[in-house]
Amino acid sequence: MGRPRLRKPTISERVNLNPDISRGLVAILLFIIGGLSALSFFSLAGVAGQFIDSLLAITFGQVRYIFPIILILVGILIVKDLEYEYRATHWLGSILFILGFNAIVHLQKPPDEMFDLATQGYGGGLIGYLPAWFLNQYLGYWGATMLLVAFLLIGIIFLFNTSLAQIVDLHKKFFLLLGWFGQKIIAFFASFKKESVAFQIKGDYQEDSETEMSEQEAVEAEEKRIFQQRSLAKSAAEENEPEEDTVEPEEDFVEEKMEIQKPPKPIIRDLPPIDLLYTSKTKPTSGDIKGNATLIHDTLLNFGIEVDMGEVRVGPTVTQYSLKPAKGIKLTRITTLGNDLSLALAAHPIRIEAPIPGQSLVGIEVPNQKVAMVTLRELLESPEFKNPDSHQMMIALGKDVAGKVWFADLLKMPHLLIAGSTNSGKTVCINTVLLSLLYQNTAATLRMIMVDPKRVELTMYNGIPHLLTPVITDAAKTVNALKWCIGEMDRRFTVLADAGKRDIGSYNKSAAEPMPFIVFVIDELADLMAMAASEVEAGIIRLAQMARAVGIHLIVATQRPSMEVITGLMKANIPGRIAFSVPSLVDSRTILDSSGAEKLLGRGDMLFLSAEMSQPKRIQGAFVSEEEMKRVIDHLKGDEPPVYDDSITSKNNKVGETINMFGGSNDDVDPLFDEAKKIIIESGKASASLLQRRMRVGYARAARLLDELEEAGIVGPADGAKPRELFTEHMRPTESDDIPENEQSLNSGGAPVFDDPIPEEEKDIL
Numbered sequence: 125m126g127r128p129r130l131r132k133p134t135i136s137e138r139v140n141l142n143p144d145i146s147r148g149l150v151a152i153l154l155f156i157i158g159g160l161s162a163l164s165f166f167s168l169a170g171v172a173g174q175f176i177d178s179l180l181a182i183t184f185g186q187v188r189y190i191f192p193i194i195l196i197l198v199g200i201l202i203v204k205d206l207e208y209e210y211r212a213t214h215w216l217g218s219i220l221f222i223l224g225f226n227a228i229v230h231l232q233k234p235p236d237e238m239f240d241l242a243t244q245g246y247g248g249g250l251i252g253y254l255p256a257w258f259l260n261q262y263l264g265y266w267g268a269t270m271l272l273v274a275f276l277l278i279g280i281i282f283l284f285n286t287s288l289a290q291i292v293d294l295h296k297k298f299f300l301l302l303g304w305f306g307q308k309i310i311a312f313f314a315s316f317k318k319e320s321v322a323f324q325i326k327g328d329y330q331e332d333s334e335t336e337m338s339e340q341e342a343v344e345a346e347e348k349r350i351f352q353q354r355s356l357a358k359s360a361a362e363e364n365e366p367e368e369d370t371v372e373p374e375e376d377f378v379e380e381k382m383e384i385q386k387p388p389k390p391i392i393r394d395l396p397p398i399d400l401l402y403t404s405k406t407k408p409t410s411g412d413i414k415g416n417a418t419l420i421h422d423t424l425l426n427f428g429i430e431v432d433m434g435e436v437r438v439g440p441t442v443t444q445y446s447l448k449p450a451k452g453i454k455l456t457r458i459t460t461l462g463n464d465l466s467l468a469l470a471a472h473p474i475r476i477e478a479p480i481p482g483q484s485l486v487g488i489e490v491p492n493q494k495v496a497m498v499t500l501r502e503l504l505e506s507p508e509f510k511n512p513d514s515h516q517m518m519i520a521l522g523k524d525v526a527g528k529v530w531f532a533d534l535l536k537m538p539h540l541l542i543a544g545s546t547n548s549g550k551t552v553c554i555n556t557v558l559l560s561l562l563y564q565n566t567a568a569t570l571r572m573i574m575v576d577p578k579r580v581e582l583t584m585y586n587g588i589p590h591l592l593t594p595v596i597t598d599a600a601k602t603v604n605a606l607k608w609c610i611g612e613m614d615r616r617f618t619v620l621a622d623a624g625k626r627d628i629g630s631y632n633k634s635a636a637e638p639m640p641f642i643v644f645v646i647d648e649l650a651d652l653m654a655m656a657a658s659e660v661e662a663g664i665i666r667l668a669q670m671a672r673a674v675g676i677h678l679i680v681a682t683q684r685p686s687m688e689v690i691t692g693l694m695k696a697n698i699p700g701r702i703a704f705s706v707p708s709l710v711d712s713r714t715i716l717d718s719s720g721a722e723k724l725l726g727r728g729d730m731l732f733l734s735a736e737m738s739q740p741k742r743i744q745g746a747f748v749s750e751e752e753m754k755r756v757i758d759h760l761k762g763d764e765p766p767v768y769d770d771s772i773t774s775k776n777n778k779v780g781e782t783i784n785m786f787g788g789s790n791d792d793v794d795p796l797f798d799e800a801k802k803i804i805i806e807s808g809k810a811s812a813s814l815l816q817r818r819m820r821v822g823y824a825r826a827a828r829l830l831d832e833l834e835e836a837g838i839v840g841p842a843d844g845a846k847p848r849e850l851f852t853e854h855m856r857p858t859e860s861d862d863i864p865e866n867e868q869s870l871n872s873g874g875a876p877v878f879d880d881p882i883p884e885e886e887k888d889i890l
Contacts, residue, residue, distance in 0.1 A: 147202050147203065148203070150199075150202055151199040151200075151202045151203045152199075154195045154196070154198055154199035154202070155195075155196060155199050157195055158191075158192040158193070158194075158195035158196045158199070159192070159196075160172070160173060160176060161176055161177075161180065161188075161191055161192040161195070162192040164176045164177040164180075165177060165188075165189065178245075181244075181245025181249065182242070182243060182245060182249060182250060183249050183250060183251060184226060184248065184249040184251060184252075185226065185229065185230065185241075185242060185245055185246055185247045185248045185249030185250075185251075185252055186229065186245070186246060186247060186248070186249075187225065187226050187229055187248055187249065187252070188245075188249070213282045216279075216282050217278070217279045217280065217281065217282025217283030217284075218279065218283055219279070220275045220276075220278055220279035220282065221275075221276060221279030221280060221283060222251065222279075223251065223252075223255055223275060224255075224272045224273070224274075224275030224276040224279060225248070225252075225276060226247075226248030226249060226251045226252030226256075227248060227251075227252045227254075227255040227256040227259070227268075227272050227275075228248075228252075228256075228269065228272045228273070228276070229247055229248040229252055230242065230247035230248035230249070230252030230253050230256040231252075231256040231259075231260060231265065231268055231269065231272065232247070233246070233247045233256075235257065235260055235261075238253050238256065238257050239253060239257070255272070256268065256272075259271060259272070394566070395562075395563060395564070395566065396562065396563060396756045396759045396760060397759075398501060398504060398505065398563075400752065400755040400756050400759060401499065401500055401501035401504070401748070401752050401755075401756075402499060402501060402749065402752060403499050403501045403502055403505075404496075404497045404498075404499045404502070406494075406496045406497050407496055408438060408439070408440055408441070408443075408492045408494055408495060408496040409492060409493045409494035410438045410443040410490075410492045410493065411443075411492070411493050413436050413438070413443065416443075416445065416469055416490060417433050417436065417445055419468050419469055420433070420445055420447065420465060420468075420469070420488060421433055421447075422468075423461070423464060423465055423468040424447075424458065424461065427457070427461060427464070429449065429450075429453055429457055429458060429461075430449070430450040430453070431447040431448060431449050431450065431453075431458075431486075432447065432448045432450075433445065433446075433447050434446035434447055434448060434485055437525050437526045437527075438492070438525075438527075439492075439523065439524060439525035439526065439527060439744065440492075440495060440496040440497070440498050440522075440523050440527070440744040441491065441492060441495050441496075441525075441725060441728075441729050441744040442475075442489040442490060442491055442492060442525055442725075442729075442742070443489070443490050443492055443525070444477075444487045444488070444489050444490075444525040444526075445487070445488045445489075445490065446480065446483075446485040446486070446487050446488075447485065447486050447488070448484065448485050448486070449486060455478040455479065455486065458476065458478060458486055459476050459478050462474055462475075462476055465488065469490055471490050471491055472491075473491075473722075473723040473724075473725070474488060474489065474490055474491075474723070475488075475489045475720060475723045475724075475742070476488055476489075477489065477739075477742075481737075481738060481739050481741075487525075489525060489742065491725055495725075495727070495744075496744075497747055498522050498523050498728070498744050498745070498746050498747060499746060499747060499748070500520055500556055500559060500560070500746045500747070500748045500752070502529075502746070503520040503521075503522070503529055503531070503560075503746050504520065504560075504563060506529045508529055508531055509531065516535075516564055516565060516569065516641075517533060517534040517535045517561065517564070517565075517570075517641060517677075518531045518532070518533055518534070518560060518564065519531060519532045519533070519534055519540070519556075519557050519560050519561070520556055520557075520560040520746055521556075521702075521730075521732060521743050521745060521746065522728065522730070522743040522744045522745040522746045523743065523744050524741060524742060524743050524744075525742060530732070530741070530743050532700065532732070532734065534561075534643075534677050535629075535677075536734075536736075537677075537699065537700035537734060537735075538671075538672035538677055538700075539668050539672075539677055539678040539679070539680070539697070539698045539699075539700060540557070540677075540678070540679045540680070540698070540700045540701070540702065541680050541681075541690070541694070541695075541698045541700065541701045541702070541715070542554060542679070542680070542681040542682075542701075542702045542704075543681065543682050543683070543685040543690065543701070543702070543703055543704070543706070543711075543714075543715045544683060544685075544702075544703060544704025544705055544706060544721075544730075545683060545704065545705055545706050545707055545711075545726075546683055547726060547727075548704035548705040548706075548724070548726045548727070548729075549704050549705075549726065549727055549728035549729070549730065549745050550681055550683060550704050551581050551647070551681075552728060552745065552747060552748065553681075553702060553704070553728070553730070553745050554581070554582075554645070554647060554679070554681055555748050555753055556745065556746045556747075556748050557679060558572075558585070558645070559748060559752075559753065559756055561643065562588075562590065562756065562760065563756075565590075565641070566589075567588075567589035567590045567640075568640060569638070569640050569641065570590055570640055570641050570642075570643065571590055571591070571592050571640045571641070571642050571643075572585075572590045572591055572592065572642070572643050572644075572645060573591070573592050573593060573596070573605055573609070573642065573643075573644045573645070573772070574591065574595045574596065574645045574647070575595070575596045575597075575602050575605070575644075575645065575646045575647060575652070576595050576596070576597055576647045576648070577597060577599070577602075577647070577648045577651035577652060578647065578648055578651070579597045581647050582595050582645065582647055583595050583597070584753065584754065584757060585757060587757070587761045587765075587766055588757060588760040588761055588766065589760065589761075589762075589766050590760070591766060591768065592642075592768065592769055592772055593605065593768050593769060593770070593772045593773055594768060596773060598773075599651070599652050599655040599656050599660075600656070601773035602646075602652055602656070602660065603656050603659045603660060603663065604772070604773050604774060605644075605772050605773055606644075606659070606660065606663030606664070606667070607663065608771075608772045608773075609642065609644055609663070609667055609671070609676060610663060610666055610667060612642070612676070613667065613670060613671045613674055613676055616628070616639060616674035616675070616676075617670075617673075617674060619631070619639075620673070620674065623635070626673065627672075627673045627674075627675075628641070628673065628674055628675035639674075639675060640675070641675040641676075641677065642675060642676045642677070643676075643677050643678075643679060644667065644676065644677070644678050644679070645679045645681075646664075646678075646679070646680045646681065647681050648681065648682060648683065649680050649681065649682040649689055649690075650682050650683065650684040650689045653688065653689050661691060661693070661694070664678060664680065664694060665693045665694060665697060668694070668697035668698055669697050678698065680694075680698065685703075685706060685711045685714045685715045686711070686714060687714060690714055690715065695717075699733075699734060699735035700733070700734050700735070701715055701716060701732075701733045701734075702730050702731070702732050702733075703715040703716050703720075703721040703724075703730065703731045703733070703740070704721070704724060704726070704728075704729070704730050705721065705722075705724040705725065705726040705729060706721045706722055706724075707722065708722055709722050716731060716733050716740055718739075718740065720740055720742075724742075728744055728745035728746075728747060729742070729744060729745070730742070730743050730744075730745050731743075793832065794825070794828065794829055794832060796819060796821070796825075796829060797829065797832055797833075799819060800815055800819065800829045800830075800833065801833060801836075801838060803815065803818050803819070804833065804838065804839065804850070805850075808850065809847055809848075809850070810830060810833065810839040810847070810848040810850060811830075811847065811848070812826040812827045812830055813826075815829055815830070830848070834848075837851060838850070838851065839851070
């Protein structure tokens with residue numbers, strides 16, 4: 125048996141080019157043919173160009189002018205190496221589209237001249253002549269047109285593997301794009317007219333945002349008109365009010381409050397314009413979306429979890445990959461694989477939302493490579509905020525993972541707790557909330573009390589007419605302000621009861637003197653709790669329980685989310701909460717009663733929870749710069765100094781000296797105070813356990829009674845394990861006591877004291 129003969133390699137096997145080189149050669153060939161075709165139309169390609177032009181003219185007619193463009197586009201697609209799965213239906217779609225388009229063009233020619241025009245290079249050429257003449261003979265003009273349009277649509281569906289609904293949607297977007305392009309052209313030529321100068325934005329920041337402003341000129345003009353109309357409407361309503369604003373109250377502190385509502389000098393009544401804020405057009409970068417989706421699917425499959433990948437939502441901060449587990453898969457098996465998914469995607473931290481509220485899907489949120497900034501102006505220009513009469517106390521929050529704008533209504537919340545670690549975006553969120561309220565309300569409809577123990581965050585708001593008192597930086601003044609708010613709350617309840625109204629909204633609709641909303645803002649609760657825990661906690665709880673109906677709302681923030689600062693009673697009465705990045709799971713559960721905040725990215729990345737939501741919503745908070753804040757505040761300050769009420773923070777106000785949690789106003793003394801005083805005097809000692817046994821009360825109330833006795837000067841302060849001291853001047857019986865006048869008074873030490881002097885003859889006996 126002979127040796128087998130070796131087969132010689134074919135030419136294709138010997139010339140084995142790299143796929144990238146092959147694509148490059150094909151693209152160059154297409155570019156050359158397209159370029160020569162384009163030059164041949166202008167007789168710039170010599171004899172070869174004339175031949176190419178004649179061939180294309182007879183074949184495609186006047187449609188040949190788009191032939192070079194198609195070749196160049198195909199070459200670009202080949203160079204970019206786009207993944208495209210070629211099928212036989214794609215070639216069928218191309219043929220149907222070319223025949224239909226050329227036939228429609230040639231159908232517009234007279235039937236008797238169709239052939240002559242096709243050979244001369246007019247209409248749709250010979251390719252268009254054949255179907256156009258045949259269909260026109262047997263179906264007529266309109267029947268042929270309908271059938272050819274159907275060929276076009278079928279060709280597009282086969283060629284692009286799409287649906288008829290998507291074609292209609294693309295058709296709408298195309299004409300919307302044409303309309304937008306036409307508006308931009310008109311705006312460009314209109315910018316050279318003199319009257320267009322009135323719409324330009326003026327200010328120090330015009331150079332930085334000139335390009336962005338020119339692209340949104342029409343939108344900004346509309347927003348200016350809305351805000352100006354809103355300001356004029358409120359000013360007109362306030363000017364029609366009667367001159368006598370004061371109502372004769374029964375308590376002195378109410379007169380001081382009403383004087384604040386009617387200062388001797390007029391307050392600024394116009395709302396700040398929207399052009400004081402900046403806008404940003406940065407877009408997020410999410411990386412390889414398809415590759416990440418494949419990694420998530422393969423990683424879960426390695427652990428025996430079969431899933432079907434769903435839609436991908438690219439948000440400002442994170443990208444959410446949705447997936448649907450197979451039947452019988454427990455969600456806990458997916459949620460416990462967070463670290464494994466982080467390792468596979470090389471991204472940390474990853475948050476798993478299982479399930480997505482309202483959907484039978486699981487969401488895996490992966491941080492973006494580049495974060496997009498969400499500005500306050502972008503939120504205020506959104507359609508949800510455009511109607512000036514639909515809201516009054518809306519708070520701008522930010523955008524979720526789907527790019528949806530989120531607002532919160534402070535009237536429905538009705539109080540807000542903000543917590544997060546340092547540099548997580550807590551202070552920026554407070555400023556965003558405050559500016560949102562200032563953009564909706566003048567000082568006639570909204571008043572504020574701000575507390576800033578750190579002295580650097582909220583002090584810049586000093587001078588705006590909305591403040592009832594300068595920004596408070598002292599704990600003692602904060603306690604007095606809480607007392608004043610409780611007194612104002614009781615007064616408003618009395619006014620509502622006399623008017624037969626349930627809340628401030630219904631009262632203001634019919635009242636000649638509407639009551640303004642009051643927002644009490646505390647920037648750092650932990651510092652106040654460290655210095656006056658009982659008074660601050662009791663005041664916040666009492667306001668949170670009852671102040672909603674009378675238009676008093678709390679916004680409390682802290683960077684120390686512990687149980688010592690955010691107590692259980694506070695959380696029970698403040699359902700609206702915003703959690704920023706925190707270091708531990710315990711802190712997240714302290715704020716939200718659930719996990720998730722420990723996996724946030726910081727810099728405005730938040731979880732928002734309200735009473736209407738079952739699970740927290742992840743939102744990228746809006747950013748407002750210090751320069752923007754100064755612009756808005758300077759506009760609100762104006763030229764006139766504000767009018768404050770010093771009695772709000774004064775210790776000698778008429779509201780009272782203590783805050784109790786047993787109901788009633790602040791100046792109420794415990795009903796058992798006199799009985800406790802009598803027991804202490806009779807027993808000669810003071811302790812909470814003694815009052816518990818004698819009066820049958822709990823420890824909390826007994827301890828509070830001791831505090832009241834100490835404030836009254838009857839007993840001394842506690843000194844560790846030693847008993848409290850009883851002061852002698854309070855040990856004498858009073859007229860109200862059932863003790864005979866000639867009977868000695870009990871003393872904690874020393875000789876008995878008698879009212880009548882001892883006779884001289886009895887001194888010798890003694």
